Amino acid sequence: MSVSQFSGSLGLTETARLDALVFGAAPPDAPGVAVAVLHKGNLIYQRVRGLASLAHQLPLTDRSVVRIASQSKQFTVMMILMLEAEGKLSLEDDIRDHFPWLPDWGSQVTLGHLASNSSGIRDILDSMIMAGIPITAPSSRSAAKAIVARQKTLNFAPMTDVLYSNSNFLLLSELIEKVTGKSFNEALEHYITGPLGMTDTQLMVRDDEIYPRLADHHRRGPQGQWLKSAWGIAIGGEGGLVSTLADMIIWQQNLLEPKVGTAEMIERMGRPYVTINDVASPYGLGLVNTRHKGVSLVGHGGWIAGSRSESFRATADDVSIIVLSNHDDFSSFGLARDMLDIVLGRDPGGVISPEGIAALKTRYGFWRSDDGSFVLALEESSGLPAIVGSMGVSALEEAEPGKFHARGSLPPFVFSLNTDGSILTETFGRSRRYRRVEAPGQIGNDLFGTYGSAESGLTASIDNVDGRRIMRVTSPFGAALLSLDACDADMYLARPSEADIHDQWRIAPWVLPWLYTVRIGSDAIVFNSDRGRDVVLARLA
Structure with a gap:
C-alpha cells in the first residue's frame, strides 16, 4: 500500500474488533496492556486493560508508569543528534577519542556505527550471561563498562554487518553524560521530556527504584503463575526508560511534527544508515524500518524482564500504533501489527501461507551451519512453525513465497528450504547453508x-x-x-x-x-x- 487508503476515522465495527483484540491480550484480572492509535498525530483510539498491581488490584491507566525497554534507544539517539547540532560531537567521531579506556579493535568504531548497530561490538547482556552475572541481581554500571572494555575483538568489522547490541547504546548513554556534564535523566529532561511535558518519562536504572504510579512488572513462573519481575543490571539509555501511554502519545506526535529535535533529525533516525552489498539495513539511527503486508513502518520495540512495548508509524497512512505493557507474556510486535490490520480494514494474521506452514513442518528439528559455528531449530509454537535461537522462540513470517524470517523488527536472516533438504540463510547478500542434525553425539x-x-x-x-x-x-x-x-x-x-x-x-x-x-x-x-x-x-x- 503506497498511497493511504485510511479514511482517518474508525467505525463501530473496527472499534469493536480492536476492543476484542486488546481485551483478549489482557484479561481484567491479570497484568495489563495500554494501547493507542493516532492518525496524523490525532488520537483516534485508546484502551487500557488489566492491572498495575495484582496484590492490590489497582487498575492500569494511561498514566501508569511502565518500562519501555529498548524504545529508550530512540531518545538516546535523538539527544546524540541534538548534541551534534550543537557542535559538541559528531557521528563520525571515533568512540575511543571520547573513551580512551576502550580497547583498540583494529578498526575505527564511530558514534554512527554505535547508533546504527553496525559496530560489531558484542552485546553486553549476552556477555554478562556468559560471564555468569545474574541478570536479576544488582550490578554496577562500572561492571558493564569493564566487560565491554575486555572485548579485544568484534563480532565483525564495522559496517560489514548489522547485529543488535545493547553495548552500542550503553556507550552512547555514557557519552551523553560526559559531553553534557549532566546525568542521563538531567540531559533527557533538558533536551526532550521537559520541553515536551513528558513528566513521567525518565531513566529507571533498576527495579528497586520507586516512582509515583509505577506499575508492578510481571513474568510467568515455572507453574504458569504470575510473579513480580525484577531487573538487576544497572541499565541506561539502551533500555532503562520508563514512561506512560500519555507520554508516549506526546512522543509519537513529536516524531510527526517535532517540537524538540528537527524534521531532518527524525528523518535521519529512520533512514538506513548502512548499506551492505547493495542491501540497506533495516536499522537506521535508533529507529527501525519494517514492512507489514506491503506497508512501510518506522519505529522501535522493547523487551525487558516484565515488560514489552512497541511503537511505530505507518508512513503512507500516517497511522501510529503504541503498545505498552507491565508483563512480557505476549508479543507486542504482533499485537501492534494486528491492530494496524484492523485499522486499515484488513484481517489480522495471515503472515505465513498454508503452503509455507506445510513446508516448514517437514523441517522441524535442529540445524547446524556448514561452517560449524551456528545452530538453529525449527519447531511448533502455539500451533504454528517457529524458529529457535539463544534469544528465544520466535514466530515466523513469510517475506515472500518460500522465504521466511523471524517475526521481529530486526531478524538476523531470511531463510529458504532447499530441495536437497538443507536450509539456506541470507544476510546482506551473503548466504550460509544449514544441514539437519540427525542425532546428538557424546562428548569424550x-x-x-x-x-x-x-x-x-x-x-x-x-x-x-x-x-x-x-x-x-x-x-x-x-x-x-x-x-x-x-x-x-x-x-x-x-x-x-x-x-x-x-x-x-x-x-x-x-x-x-x-x-x-x-x-x-x-x-x-x-x-x-x-x-x-x-x-x-x-x-x-
Whole structure:
C-alpha cells in the first residue's frame, strides 16, 4: 500500500474488533496492556486493560508508569543528534577519542556505527550471561563498562554487518553524560521530556527504584503463575526508560511534527544508515524500518524482564500504533501489527501461507551451519512453525513465497528450504547453508577439563557429574553452573543446570531455549550466542 487508503476515522465495527483484540491480550484480572492509535498525530483510539498491581488490584491507566525497554534507544539517539547540532560531537567521531579506556579493535568504531548497530561490538547482556552475572541481581554500571572494555575483538568489522547490541547504546548513554556534564535523566529532561511535558518519562536504572504510579512488572513462573519481575543490571539509555501511554502519545506526535529535535533529525533516525552489498539495513539511527503486508513502518520495540512495548508509524497512512505493557507474556510486535490490520480494514494474521506452514513442518528439528559455528531449530509454537535461537522462540513470517524470517523488527536472516533438504540463510547478500542434525553425539572423556580466556576473563571447567555434562563458568564478575546438552558431535547447548532449575531467573529473567552454544575442540571451546560470536577459551588442563 503506497498511497493511504485510511479514511482517518474508525467505525463501530473496527472499534469493536480492536476492543476484542486488546481485551483478549489482557484479561481484567491479570497484568495489563495500554494501547493507542493516532492518525496524523490525532488520537483516534485508546484502551487500557488489566492491572498495575495484582496484590492490590489497582487498575492500569494511561498514566501508569511502565518500562519501555529498548524504545529508550530512540531518545538516546535523538539527544546524540541534538548534541551534534550543537557542535559538541559528531557521528563520525571515533568512540575511543571520547573513551580512551576502550580497547583498540583494529578498526575505527564511530558514534554512527554505535547508533546504527553496525559496530560489531558484542552485546553486553549476552556477555554478562556468559560471564555468569545474574541478570536479576544488582550490578554496577562500572561492571558493564569493564566487560565491554575486555572485548579485544568484534563480532565483525564495522559496517560489514548489522547485529543488535545493547553495548552500542550503553556507550552512547555514557557519552551523553560526559559531553553534557549532566546525568542521563538531567540531559533527557533538558533536551526532550521537559520541553515536551513528558513528566513521567525518565531513566529507571533498576527495579528497586520507586516512582509515583509505577506499575508492578510481571513474568510467568515455572507453574504458569504470575510473579513480580525484577531487573538487576544497572541499565541506561539502551533500555532503562520508563514512561506512560500519555507520554508516549506526546512522543509519537513529536516524531510527526517535532517540537524538540528537527524534521531532518527524525528523518535521519529512520533512514538506513548502512548499506551492505547493495542491501540497506533495516536499522537506521535508533529507529527501525519494517514492512507489514506491503506497508512501510518506522519505529522501535522493547523487551525487558516484565515488560514489552512497541511503537511505530505507518508512513503512507500516517497511522501510529503504541503498545505498552507491565508483563512480557505476549508479543507486542504482533499485537501492534494486528491492530494496524484492523485499522486499515484488513484481517489480522495471515503472515505465513498454508503452503509455507506445510513446508516448514517437514523441517522441524535442529540445524547446524556448514561452517560449524551456528545452530538453529525449527519447531511448533502455539500451533504454528517457529524458529529457535539463544534469544528465544520466535514466530515466523513469510517475506515472500518460500522465504521466511523471524517475526521481529530486526531478524538476523531470511531463510529458504532447499530441495536437497538443507536450509539456506541470507544476510546482506551473503548466504550460509544449514544441514539437519540427525542425532546428538557424546562428548569424550578426554575433552573434560578446564578452559580459559585472558580476553574475556572467562574460565570454564567441564566435568561429568552423575552421568551429566556440567560446565562451571567463572569470571571476575560472576559464576554459573550449567548443563551441556548434546546438540551435535562437538556442539552443546548451555542451559541452567537441573540442580539450579529454580534458579533459572537468576541467570536470565526469561525462559531461554539455551543461553549459548559451546563448540568443543581438542584445544579450545568456543561460545556463540545470537549476539555474541566466537568467544574462544583455550584449553588449560
